Amino acid sequence: MIDITFIEILSTVTPWFDNPGMVGGIAGGGIGVLGGIYGTVLGICSPKGKAKVLVFTMHWCSLLLGVLLLIGGITALVSGQPYRVWYPIILPGAILTLLLVCFTPMVFARYRQSEHRQLHAEEFRRG
Numbered sequence: 001m002i003d004i005t006f007i008e009i010l011s012t013v014t015p016w017f018d019n020p021g022m023v024g025g026i027a028g029g030g031i032g033v034l035g036g037i038y039g040t041v042l043g044i045c046s047p048k049g050k051a052k053v054l055v056f057t058m059h060w061c062s063l064l065l066g067v068l069l070l071i072g073g074i075t076a077l078v079s080g081q082p083y084r085v086w087y088p089i090i091l092p093g094a095i096l097t098l099l100l101v102c103f104t105p106m107v108f109a110r111y112r113q114s115e116h117r118q119l120h121a122e123e124f125r126r127g
Helices: 006-011 020-048 052-078 083-126
Strands: none
Touching (some): 052 083
16 A cells, blocks of 8 residues: 655645746736736727627626636645746736736726616707
8 A cells, every 4th residue: 555645745746937037027027017918908998888888898808817826826835836836827827816806896887877878868959
């Protein structure tokens, strides 16, 4: 019978990647660029009530990316990966998830305000 303990398994785990600086840089920089594009599109389009499908698609896809990174980082942590492996995955995942969960009500409110302004303008035009 093979008698292997959980600690022995964790001690034999090889790191998922060797260059954590590159992974963290790509993840952080990529998410920063995507966040800038998302914020610009949201800031320009939501007051006008335009590109609602695009903005919500970007929002939910970014939130999904954050959750997937967070799950991947937690998986790396639980599986015994070293700090240099799980940290650059968990950090951008946690930041992205937290920010987008907090921004979700604001995004809905911006488009709701835009729809109300358009309805009031239509009523004003009718007389």
